[in-house]
Amino acid sequence: MSNIPDLFRPEDFKLSEPPPPVLYKYMVADRVADVLDGGMVRFTHLLDTNDSFEVRKTFRRFAGPKFIELMKGAALAAITPAYIDQHIQQKLDEAGLNIPVAHVREMLKEQSGMSIEEFMRSQMGGFINMFASGLDSIKSPEEFLTEMGSILLCFSLSERYDIPAMWAHYGGNHTGLVVAFDTNHPWFKDDKSPAESKLQKIKYLDGQNDELFDDLQAAFSSKATDWAYEREWRVNCAMKQIEKTVDLGADTINLRSFPPGAVTTVIVGAKASDETVNRVRYVLKRKYPHAKLQRTTPQRMTGTFVLEDI
Structure with a gap:
């Protein structure tokens, strides 16, 4: 991010x-x-x-196409293969399983028909869209700008x-x-x-x-x-x-x-x-x-x- x-x-x-x-x-x-x-x-x-x-309303909404693209880009940039492998290994260690990370990747691919990276990308868009749609309901632009102007x-x-x-x-x-x-x-x-x-x-x-x-x-x-x-x-x-x-x-x-x-x-x-x-x-x-x-x-x-x- x-x-x-x-x-x-x-x-x-x-x-x-x-x-x-x-x-x-x-x-x-x-x-x-x-x-x-x-x-x-x-x-x-x-x-x-x-x-x-x-202090005035300089924008109509928090989240639009540009915000969603920025969020997607930042999230995908953070979720690298090395990052995923690290977390898979961490979960294996916590479970006491001596299984190569490559084998876990292969099993997940057989189950979903896609790599972990592809699966996460497919899910990421829906999650970010859902998150973005709720931003304006948390605090309106008017409330946000007035609060910022006061502090x-x-x-x-x-x-x-x-x-x-x-x-x-x-x-x-x-x-x-x-x-x-x-x-x-x-x-x-x-x-x-x-x-x-x-x-x-x-x-x-x-x-x-x-x-x-x-x-x-x-x-x-x-x-x-x-x-x-x-x-x-x-x-x-x-x-x-x-x-x-x-x-x-x-x-x-x-x-x-x-x-x-x-x-x-x-x-x-x-x-x-x-x-x-x-x-x-x-x-x-x-x-x-x-x-x-x-x-x-x-x-x-x-x-x-x-x-x-x-």
């Missing part, structure tokens, strides 16, 4: 392409103290993001630092800043497989897929096309990985620390105040001496941004 992801650990899914070398986090100027100086970022439950339809938390970044709408919505209308993160830093890597990234690319689509396995990434890491301008990537986690929780009454903030070495650059907006620039510069000197400080300036006539070191 190695080619079927673990549906009970969606935070560990590895369904997207490798991330770009750098990803960016937009924030308002007030976050300098919390994020840069405090060294912690917020992870938000999917049910609590600013997208009203973050899964995410930290969101963007592919680009120069998206005007992002500066307007998340960067304090150019008075805030963008923190650039090195996606090759171990903080973004899988603990068990250091060569693999934990970052997941968000897909943008409207509507639904027929079944879960039509597109697993769309099922678990997607938003409506209205949000495509964000060019979002995420790190997911479960509550057990949260290091600090701040209770604000109407809201709860869940925080995880990040290593200073993961930050490569801090980019202040074109309208950032001198106070903000000086606060960022002071924090960088103390905690991120390797990181650059830059300012971005929009060029109205070309629709581009210019970066300069400051």
